Amino acid sequence: MRFLLLVSVSAIWILSPIAVLADAIVEGRVNLPKSHAPPPVMAKRYEIVTNGGVLATKPPLAVVYLDGSFPTPTSHSIKQVAQKDLAFLPPLLPVQIGTTVEFPNLDDTYHNIFSYSPAKRFDLGRYRPEERPIPSVVFDVAGLVTLRCDIHEHMRGLILVLNTPYFVITDESGRFRLSGLPAGHYTLKAWIDSKTTREQPVELKSGATLRTDFP
């Protein structure tokens, strides 16, 4: 119950505009790679898979974000990546630089979350579900962070650390909508997998909705 609450809170937080003045909207569709696998049976919506050394979500999803230099938020935001059923949940988490991510253990076993990724190296050590405070890491460098568990070698999670507060995960068909954006010339980027990020320049006007697709 608490978990659902957390997810919904974070979803609201992602979708709500940070800057009150920014009210531009961009929406469109990212052309995602075709997925031949049947939809997962389990309740979770997607997972992280590796294919030829490339990490991506399955079914394919993209993170669309507005690149640029934005001021670091003054308020400290906290997000969570839980370990549930020997998997990371959510498997892919985009965060703005400076975000603290908590790693609650929701399984009945030990987990040892660590990352050797250049963007953030950390090792939380082994801990049980009742571990308090919940082990957490502050992500302060932009980049992709691969989450691993030292005990469960198959577990993979991704945290995409971005230097922007404006980002969204597309739905399975690749559609996205970013609102509350500041007006101006920016680069709109679509992270598709660990090796692929597409981008295109956008000119946002206040109060206007820009439609753009990633082919």
Next chain:
Amino acid sequence: MMLVVLVLTALALYFAQRNVTTTAERDLRENFQAEISSLHKVQALRNSALTERCRELVLKPRLHAALEDNALDLLYPTAKDELRDLMEGVAPGKGEGANSLQARFYRFLSGSGAIIPPPNPTEVGQLSREAEAQLALKRLPDTQQIGYVLETADTIDGTMNEVMALPILSTETGEVISALVVGFKPYEVVDKSEGTGLKSGIWVNGRLHLPSLPKSAELKIENDIAYAVSKPDGAQNSFNVTVDGVPQLLFYKHLNPGSLFPPAYEICVYSLANSIAQQRRLSWQIGGAGALLLLLGFVASHFIAARLSVPVEKLAVDSEKNRAHWREAEAALASTSEELERSARYSADASHQLKSPVTVLRAGLDNLLNREGFKPEVYHELSGLLHQTYRLTGVIDDLLLLSRLDAGHLQIDSKPVNLSQLINEWIDDLNALPDSPEIKIEQELPAEIFVAGEKRYTSLIVQNLLENARKYNRLGGCIRVAARRDNAEVVLTVGNTGRPIAQTAQQHIFERFHRGAPVSNISGHGLGLNLARELARLHGGDLRLLRSDNDWTEFEVRFRVARPSLRRAAEVV
């Protein structure tokens, strides 16, 4: 006897020796194999344990994270934690781990098979540059590889390291992204008791590492092994070597066939000194026992021979004498037999040769007698000559019969003969003779009495006796013939009056060509009695002179009685 003892002892010694040698060789081989196989078992156990530990290590997510998440700088620090257990107790300068399952060093290989240099070599087990270079492979291995690396930097002898390279497979791509190379102290049997038992070592890159062997021996064996392993046959073999004058059985086995590391051979050396000493000791024991046995044998044989030789020598002398006697007797017998045969043959030949001319003579005389025109005295003369030819024929017939008797060729066809009838016929004939003197013939004969014999010869016996009785009779004398049964025999006696046979001559009357008295007017040729006796004997009976004195001479013949069944058959006929 001596020779037999000698040969037996030599044989016993030979077989004992051979048996000992075979047993010793078999024991040695069994010992060797048992030790090697137990060594191999220990090695296999240890290897599987090491492999298991290393396999766990290469699955460690941190190592994978370091390799896959572009964090090579964290590789060795991570490994230091992860391999802590394996490396425990290894401190710089303390290369010898207490436990053979502990590693001496480890390294990671990059994608090209080269060594990923460790940031702090003291933490990963120090190696000389040369030794470290030997850990590199020309490519990353797909499977676990075993190799051997000799570290020569630390001591003169060097240190042999067993190296295990395990591939690290990316959990993301499934490809080999690196390899973990771990070095261990190889499992070697170090012989506690000097100079005996099994020693094991490793030969790699032309160098032998067998610390329990003297250095000089190592160098010598290195070349032998290099030659042996260069031959393509078999991965496992053995040969004999000599180390410091002690023969050793050397066994080698390819340890890492198909490995990317240089080929290495396990070398086991088994000293034959013990076995040879044992064999020598046994040989001495057997030799000593043999010598003792020989000595005892000689004494015993001498003693026995001395005891045995006395009667044997006596026996030899006696038998030599006997043999001489026997030879003499044999020679005498042979000459007698030859003489007899010769005389018999001569008689037979002479008789045959004489018969034909006599027949011719008789025919001629007959012819002349039948001619007319001769004077009467010529006829008388011719008649006398013809009579002589008949006498001659009689002599010849007798001689022929005798010669056949002598040669043993005469066979009688025994049938019942009616003796009474035969005698009566002859008496009739006697009476009918023209010059028969006035002689009275008495006879005491049963009506019929059957004897066993051939009628021809029985008749000849009777004729001879009757003719003699008539010939040697006197005027007005008498002849008495009697026959009677005497159990299984028939006794026939023929007596006659007349001058008796002289006492001295009585014993010779049955000899050939002997005549009882030199009476010129009595015809005869001195064969009759001899022939009659021979024939009587041939019939199973005998002829003898009963008496010859006081104007009475009496002979007795014994015949065998004819068997009744045969007699009845004769009656029917």
